[in-house]
Amino acid sequence: MKPAVCPDWDSTSQARLLASAADRFVPFATSIKRLVRERSGVTAIGITSMIKFRFSPLLTTSRKYYMLALIMAVSLFNSAAYGQVNSTNCGQLRGGGQYGPYDYRTDKSKLGVVEQYHFSSAVEASIRGVAGGSPGGDIDYTLRAFPNHHRALISVVKYGEKTKLQRPAGLTYDVECYFERAIRFQSDDLIVRMLYASFLAGRGRTEEGIRQLDLATQQAGDNPFTHYNLGLVYFDLKEYGKATRQAHRASALGFTQNALKEQLVNAGKWSGAVEATESSTPGK
Secondary structure, three states: OOOOOOOOOOHHHHHHHHHHHHHHHHHHHHHHHHHHHHOOOOOHHHHHHHHHHHOHHHHOOOHHHHHHHHHHHHHHHHHHHOOOOOOOOOOOOOOOOOOOOOOOOOOHHHHHHHHHHHOOHHHHOOOOOOOOOOOHHHHHHHHHHOOOOHHHHHHHHHHHHHHOOOOOOOOOOOHHHHHHHHHHHOOOOHHHHHHHHHHHHOOOOHHHHHHHHHHHHHHOOOOHHHHHHHHHHHHHOOOHHHHHHHHHHHHHOOOOOOHHHHHHHHOOOOOOOOHHHHHHOOOO
């Protein structure tokens, strides 16, 4: 049985309309993707409105075509806003003539020269570059030399928020790419994953942030400080059960600070019932 269609939506009309849409859509998609990269405030609803305006002669033909516009909008938004964050689009870690990359945690002998000439207090605060002008180039250099430089990752996020751009002036990559690069470089750097989780949650992508924390929890081993800090970020993401488990785990490993417990108590989310099981089943 053939699906019901509008009277003017026969096979010939479909072919003609879709061919016309394809001719218009390819350059239109490119411009939309560029807009989404440059202006992080663009939404799928906004893209839908643009598509409706651009394709208005076609959209009046069938309400089914409006659904196609919605699909285009969501597809464009997802691919343009998030699709570029991968190892292909976020660049190689090692390039010709590049200083590094070095591990921020261990390669301390290499760190001083980079911070002296590229990561001043003004750069860290996203105020200006070492030589004046935009701080983007210095932040970018620091993160290419030390991809998991924790303070520089915080700075690149602040810089993006300050400019309201996904790729502010001076950066080689979109802001989120620097997290992808850091994790690709040293996947066991759990502070990077915590910072990334907060970044994702701050952009409405809390589930992705929680996944980063879950991965970090699996790698935390018997480090009480890491479990405690994971609990703090879980709390910020309103994952109170997981925050409680991390608080118990940190305590069982000898961590004595109680600020996390107090936050959970004040929020009415503390439970002592998991304490016994936490000490006997690390990481759960």
